[in-house]
Amino acid sequence: MIKKKEIHIIGAGIAGLTIGCYLQMNGFNTQIFESHSIAGGLCTAWKRKGYTFDGCIHSTIASGDRYKLNKWFGEIINFDTIKYHFYNELSLIQFEDGKTFHFYTNPDKLENELIALAPEDETFIKKMIQSIKVFAKHDLQMSKPIELWSPLDYYLRQFITLPYISHLSKWSKSLKETISKCKSPLLRSVLNQDFFTRYPFYFFLISLGQMNNNSVGYPIGGSLQFANTIEETYKNCGGTIHYNSKVEKIIVNNHRASGIVLEDGKKMENADYVISAADGFETIYSMLDGKYIDKKITQRYESHSKWPSVVLVSLGVNRSFATEPSLVDIRLNSEFIIDEQTKTDTLPVTIYNFDSTLAPEGKTCIRVIFHTHNYKYWDDLKKNNPVLYTKEKNRIAENCIEILDKRLGNIKNYVEVIDVATPATFKRYTKNWNGSIQGWEWMSGLIPEHFKNNLKGLQNFYMTGQWTMPGGGIAGAFLNARDLARIICKKNRVAFKGRR
Numbered sequence: 001m002i003k004k005k006e007i008h009i010i011g012a013g014i015a016g017l018t019i020g021c022y023l024q025m026n027g028f029n030t031q032i033f034e035s036h037s038i039a040g041g042l043c044t045a046w047k048r049k050g051y052t053f054d055g056c057i058h059s060t061i062a063s064g065d066r067y068k069l070n071k072w073f074g075e076i077i078n079f080d081t082i083k084y085h086f087y088n089e090l091s092l093i094q095f096e097d098g099k100t101f102h103f104y105t106n107p108d109k110l111e112n113e114l115i116a117l118a119p120e121d122e123t124f125i126k127k128m129i130q131s132i133k134v135f136a137k138h139d140l141q142m143s144k145p146i147e148l149w150s151p152l153d154y155y156l157r158q159f160i161t162l163p164y165i166s167h168l169s170k171w172s173k174s175l176k177e178t179i180s181k182c183k184s185p186l187l188r189s190v191l192n193q194d195f196f197t198r199y200p201f202y203f204f205l206i207s208l209g210q211m212n213n214n215s216v217g218y219p220i221g222g223s224l225q226f227a228n229t230i231e232e233t234y235k236n237c238g239g240t241i242h243y244n245s246k247v248e249k250i251i252v253n254n255h256r257a258s259g260i261v262l263e264d265g266k267k268m269e270n271a272d273y274v275i276s277a278a279d280g281f282e283t284i285y286s287m288l289d290g291k292y293i294d295k296k297i298t299q300r301y302e303s304h305s306k307w308p309s310v311v312l313v314s315l316g317v318n319r320s321f322a323t324e325p326s327l328v329d330i331r332l333n334s335e336f337i338i339d340e341q342t343k344t345d346t347l348p349v350t351i352y353n354f355d356s357t358l359a360p361e362g363k364t365c366i367r368v369i370f371h372t373h374n375y376k377y378w379d380d381l382k383k384n385n386p387v388l389y390t391k392e393k394n395r396i397a398e399n400c401i402e403i404l405d406k407r408l409g410n411i412k413n414y415v416e417v418i419d420v421a422t423p424a425t426f427k428r429y430t431k432n433w434n435g436s437i438q439g440w441e442w443m444s445g446l447i448p449e450h451f452k453n454n455l456k457g458l459q460n461f462y463m464t465g466q467w468t469m470p471g472g473g474i475a476g477a478f479l480n481a482r483d484l485a486r487i488i489c490k491k492n493r494v495a496f497k498g499r500r
């Protein structure tokens with residue numbers, strides 16, 4: 001019998017679990033080493049006094065066969081066991097003067113709302129809606145990773161993109177730049193979606209199209225349960241996860257990765273491959289001591305823009321919100337201070353009235369999420385001034401509660417649990433650089449950048465996950481890991497299969 005190749009995987013986030021599943025399905029022997037006591041990485045949730053506070057998914061890949069990604073995800077996740085909530089509205093935008101705007105995901109309804117709001121921008125709105133509809137039909141995903149493309153695939157790529165190329169190029173500038181051309185300040189205000197600001201505008205339009213055709217949604221049960229279903233697949237495929245096993249170093253002999261050293265000094269040797277699905281900075285500069293960097297890597301880690309981290313306020317409220325909207329963007333006339341560099345005029349609120357599994361009967365979880373690039377402030381505060389750290393968390397939570405009470409009504413007296421996670425929390429539990437929630441930002445432009453999964457000069461080593469691609473996200477981490485499994489299969493002359 002031929003001995004199966006041994007693969008050590010660092011990290012049991014979505015990428016680590018995914019590549020583990022596919023490599024097990026294809027005849028490799030894998031072990032995952034995870035520093036935390038649970039799987040999921042950033043795709044997580046935590047329990048507080050009967051409430052489950054979700055730390056991640058707003059929306060992600062759902063079942064379906066419209067797009068390849070949905071079909072592929074079904075290879076590692078049992079969609080029969082997951083129910084999805086699909087959003088009819090991206091959000092209900094509520095202005096300080098009481099006016100509201102329904103940001104529908106249905107393009108026809110959205111068109112009517114937008115034209116009523118900003119008739120002077122009718123031409124822009126109509127073009128935008130037309131592109132949402134065109135994008136919704138498209139599946140630009142190639143069936144192979146670019147590393148395995150033949151000349152025919154390059155030709156095919158042009159053929160596939162042809163019907164959409166004019167729409168892609170029309171909207172290839174960032175959301176911020178695109179909407180600055182709108183005449184109506186109200187239209188600029190409602191299109192000013194914080195999450196998408198620096199991405200190419202087409203990314204926002206594609207996302208709206210996918211939300212409307214139910215290809216992405218929120219998995220009932222929340223993020224941790226979602227990650228646990230992939231963990232279950234991995235274990236059912238014969239994989240092993242070592243929890244509370246932080247990897248300190250990657251063992252390298254003659255420029256070949258051959259194992260790992262854990263925090264407690266334990267060595268795991270004789271691996272045929274080592275794959276890091278953990279934080280990129282820690283992998284390259286600490287686990288490998290910065291020995292395998294080149295100009296591209298240095299430039300990327302010095303200057304490529306990264307996704308911010310978040311301050312995430314979760315409330316357990318002893319009240320039902322059955323008739324309230326689920327996603328509300330509360331717009332403020334005054335600024336809400338997050339930290340010494342970060343302020344906002346929007347409170348993005350999720351009222352989890354669509355997932356009864358997260359709270360005891362008659363009660364509801366509410367979440368407010370604020371982006372911040374100021375990791376250093378939160379990290380310093382936590383380390384050097386824990387009293388002020390707690391005070392600042394309380395200040396933000398109390399301000400949120402005040403505003404929610406005033407704008408949504410009758411909340412203050414019903415709040416029974418308050419939880420505030422900061423960039424320091426995300427770093428502590430997932431080790432992500434500066435607590436970043438999605439790794440590298442996707443820059444505006446027509447063609448997304450492509451990052452390599454390996455490091456120059458180091459054999460038998462790969463990286464996967466949100467730090468080996470622009471954009472990040474669960475779909476990104478999944479696809480990057482699936483692609484890498486295909487590359488490893490090809491290298492080992494194994495015909496890739498996506499099933500057990």
Ligand SMILES: Cc1cc2nc3c(=O)[nH]c(=O)nc-3n(C[C@H](O)[C@H](O)[C@H](O)COP(=O)(O)OP(=O)(O)OC[C@H]3O[C@@H](n4cnc5c(N)ncnc54)[C@H](O)[C@@H]3O)c2cc1C
Binds near residue numbers: 247310426436472475
């Ligand atoms: C608040 C928030 C909201 C989000 N919303 C969405 C959303 O709606 N949709 C979406 O698609 N994405 C969303 N994301 C992003 C998404 O969660 C991530 O991009 C994705 O989960 C990244 O997966 P990953 O496996 O690449 O990395 P990670 O999840 O970071 O996994 C890395 C794993 O490696 C482990 N690790 C790190 N260092 C070591 C070490 N030295 N030794 C051993 N183990 C180690 C970590 O503990 C972790 O488990 C959100 C993220 C956050 C925080």
